[in-house]
Amino acid sequence: MNEPMRPSRRRLLRGALAGAGVGLLSGCDALSRMPGFIDALELAEPLNQRLQRLLTGDRLAREFPASMISPVFRPNGSTDPQTPEYLALKASGFGDYRLLLRGRVEKPLEFSLEAIRAMPSRTQITRHDCVEGWSVIGKWAGVPLGALLEMARVKPGARYVVFHCFDDYGKDGSRYYESIDLLDAYHPQTLVAHSLNDAPVPVANGAPLRMRIERKLGYKQPKYLRMIEVVDSYAHLQGGKGGFWEDRDYDWYGGI
Amino acid sequence: MSSEPMPQSSAAGAWRTILRHRWPLRWMHWINLFCMLALVGSGLQIFNAHPALYWGEDSHFATPLFATQAMQRGGSGELYGVTRIGAVRIETTGVLGVSENQQGKLSAKGFPDWSTIPGSRNLALGRRWHFFFAWLWAINGACYLAWSLASRHLSRDLAMRRRDWREIPRSIADHLRFRHPAGDEAARYNPLQKLAYLGVVFVLAPVAILTGLSMSPQMDTLLGGLVDLIGGRQAARTIHFVAMSLFVLFALVHVLMVFYAGPINEMRSMITGRFRVRYPAPSETKENGHE
Numbered sequence: 318m319n320e321p322m323r324p325s326r327r328r329l330l331r332g333a334l335a336g337a338g339v340g341l342l343s344g345c346d347a348l349s350r351m352p353g354f355i356d357a358l359e360l361a362e363p364l365n366q367r368l369q370r371l372l373t374g375d376r377l378a379r380e381f382p383a384s385m386i387s388p389v390f391r392p393n394g395s396t397d398p399q400t401p402e403y404l405a406l407k408a409s410g411f412g413d414y415r416l417l418l419r420g421r422v423e424k425p426l427e428f429s430l431e432a433i434r435a436m437p438s439r440t441q442i443t444r445h446d447c448v449e450g451w452s453v454i455g456k457w458a459g460v461p462l463g464a465l466l467e468m469a470r471v472k473p474g475a476r477y478v479v480f481h482c483f484d485d486y487g488k489d490g491s492r493y494y495e496s497i498d499l500l501d502a503y504h505p506q507t508l509v510a511h512s513l514n515d516a517p518v519p520v521a522n523g524a525p526l527r528m529r530i531e532r533k534l535g536y537k538q539p540k541y542l543r544m545i546e547v548v549d550s551y552a553h554l555q556g557g558k559g560g561f562w563e564d565r566d567y568d569w570y571g572g573i
Numbered sequence: 574m575s576s577e578p579m580p581q582s583s584a585a586g587a588w589r590t591i592l593r594h595r596w597p598l599r600w601m602h603w604i605n606l607f608c609m610l611a612l613v614g615s616g617l618q619i620f621n622a623h624p625a626l627y628w629g630e631d632s633h634f635a636t637p638l639f640a641t642q643a644m645q646r647g648g649s650g651e652l653y654g655v656t657r658i659g660a661v662r663i664e665t666t667g668v669l670g671v672s673e674n675q676q677g678k679l680s681a682k683g684f685p686d687w688s689t690i691p692g693s694r695n696l697a698l699g700r701r702w703h704f705f706f707a708w709l710w711a712i713n714g715a716c717y718l719a720w721s722l723a724s725r726h727l728s729r730d731l732a733m734r735r736r737d738w739r740e741i742p743r744s745i746a747d748h749l750r751f752r753h754p755a756g757d758e759a760a761r762y763n764p765l766q767k768l769a770y771l772g773v774v775f776v777l778a779p780v781a782i783l784t785g786l787s788m789s790p791q792m793d794t795l796l797g798g799l800v801d802l803i804g805g806r807q808a809a810r811t812i813h814f815v816a817m818s819l820f821v822l823f824a825l826v827h828v829l830m831v832f833y834a835g836p837i838n839e840m841r842s843m844i845t846g847r848f849r850v851r852y853p854a855p856s857e858t859k860e861n862g863h864e
Contacts, residue, residue, distance in 0.1 A: 342687060342690075345614065345690045345691060345692075345702075346690075346692050349690070349691040349698050349702075355698065355701065357705070358698075358701040358702060358704075358705040359701060359705075360705065361704035361705040361707070362704070364708055365704060369789065369792055372795055373792065376795055377794060378790060378793065378794055379794070379797040379800075381630070385630060387632075391634065444630060444631060444790070444793075444806065446788070446790045446806065447623070448696065449622040449623040449696070450619065450620070450622055450623040450788075450810060451623050451625075451627075451631075451632040451634070451807075452630065452631045452632050452806050452807055454631045532790050532791040533790060533791070534790060562697070565697060566697035566698060566701070567697045568701070568704075572789055572790060573704070573786075573788070573789035573790075573792065
């Protein structure tokens with residue numbers, strides 16, 4: 318313990334101090350460009366999902382009193398889709414709209430807007446958390462996705478529900494999509510929502526139908542719903558990561 | 574802090590080299606530093622996606638508590654940055670709201686490129702960095718707590734004793750007069766140092782973890798009551814930001830104190846564990862005497 322400090326060690330110390338400040342930031346950027354490193358960072362996602370699901374189980378998202386509803390339900394992402402099929406439906410007042418339920422089910426189904434509105438619905442005043450950090454509170458009414466899945470009878474082996482949408486948010490001819498697993502699909506607050514704050518869902522917020530998946534961030538709750546597809550895997554769809562934003566490095570879990 | 578005395582007499586008193594920090598503590602200290610740097614940088618990246626803070630459950634977009642904004646001058650169309658703190662607006666071009674990007678061009682951005690990970694705007698990667706290092710930081714922190722309890726580092730070196738509370742005024746005076754402790758005093762933490770470390774470990778870190786988790790819609794199914802108590806999800810986000818700012822403040826003061834107390838000796842004690850302490854010669858003890 319009593320040997321004097323060696324000069325090499327002292328030099329190392331001084332070098333480390335000077336290098337730390339300059340090297341750190343460019344180092345972080347260089348690391349952020351390495352696919353291997355980005356994949357390693359992704360290790361946190363299954364940990365978040367497992368721990369959070371373990372701790373929270375089937376618990377419901379918080380519901381708020383009507384007095385807490387935000388004056389404006391701020392829209393984000395697509396707010397006015399320009400794809401020809403959507404424009405045609407919008408022009409018809411969504412009279413020709415059909416929600417399709419397809420994929421790994423015994424009985425593929427389709428619903429008109431009136432049929433969805435006539436089904437037993439659930440109303441919930443919940444908080445919407447955007448991945449950007451802001452929150453708004455709104456009152457949603459819609460049909461629990463679980464009820465639709467039960468009508469269609471999901472085949473054994475099916476694992477995910479994919480939502481295919483009308484909007485082309487990437488402006489590349491593709492369509493927005495998202496996916497969740499059956500655990501979230503059957504959650505009582507997971508709704509195919511037809512109304513916001515006691516009025517039909519406005520175009521900016523996803524008319525005519527949008528998903529509410531209350532334990533997820535906004536990007537996991539797609540708007541402008543065209544088709545619900547039950548699948549074993551989402552690897553064959555678009556970028557293969559299970560959603561528009563997931564294909565752009567966002568996490569699939571989306572619960573934090 | 575087990576001491577291994579090694580007297581080396583000189584006119585200025587006796588020098589002893591002691592083992593100040595044991596190896597697990599030194600490793601955890603540096604892992605903690607790297608995690609904190611990653612967390613602050615990636616956290617500012619995430620903040621930049623919506624550079625405004627609110628109080629309450631939802632965002633009152635028109636009346637943020639704190640916000641950075643990019644504005645354009647009427648005539649020239651030149652960009653300038655404005656920081657809002659409540660009703661107060663301050664121009665902060667170059668740092669907050671509008672700053673030079675990596676190409677040297679002024680652009681709209683909450684915190685500047687040099688402070689965020691990654692440097693350019695990338696919320697997706699910022700989130701990946703943040704959650705990865707949050708796990709590493711929390712695991713490292715749990716190891717630190719377990720080790721501190723088991724090795725009695727917490728009870729022997731950090732716990733405030735009755736004497737520590739009594740010595741606070743004198744410690745403040747010593748700090749203000751830049752008076753260095755010597756002998757056994759230098760080998761142990763002073764009461765202000767203890768309070769700072771205890772505050773960071775037992776107040777700031779848990780607050781940062783809880784407010785971080787309070788921003789998760791999935792965790793809120795469980796933490797709803799706590800989120801209410803905090804003042805809502807947006808309040809939790811604000812407190813998370815304040816906790817980060819206090820961590821940064823702590824780190825700045827910490828580094829300042831390292832320079833003030835002797836950077837080589839202090840750095841060595843956190844790298845090799847060895848720390849040199851001067852024991853005053855008998856002739857000096859009168860003026861340096863305590864109490």
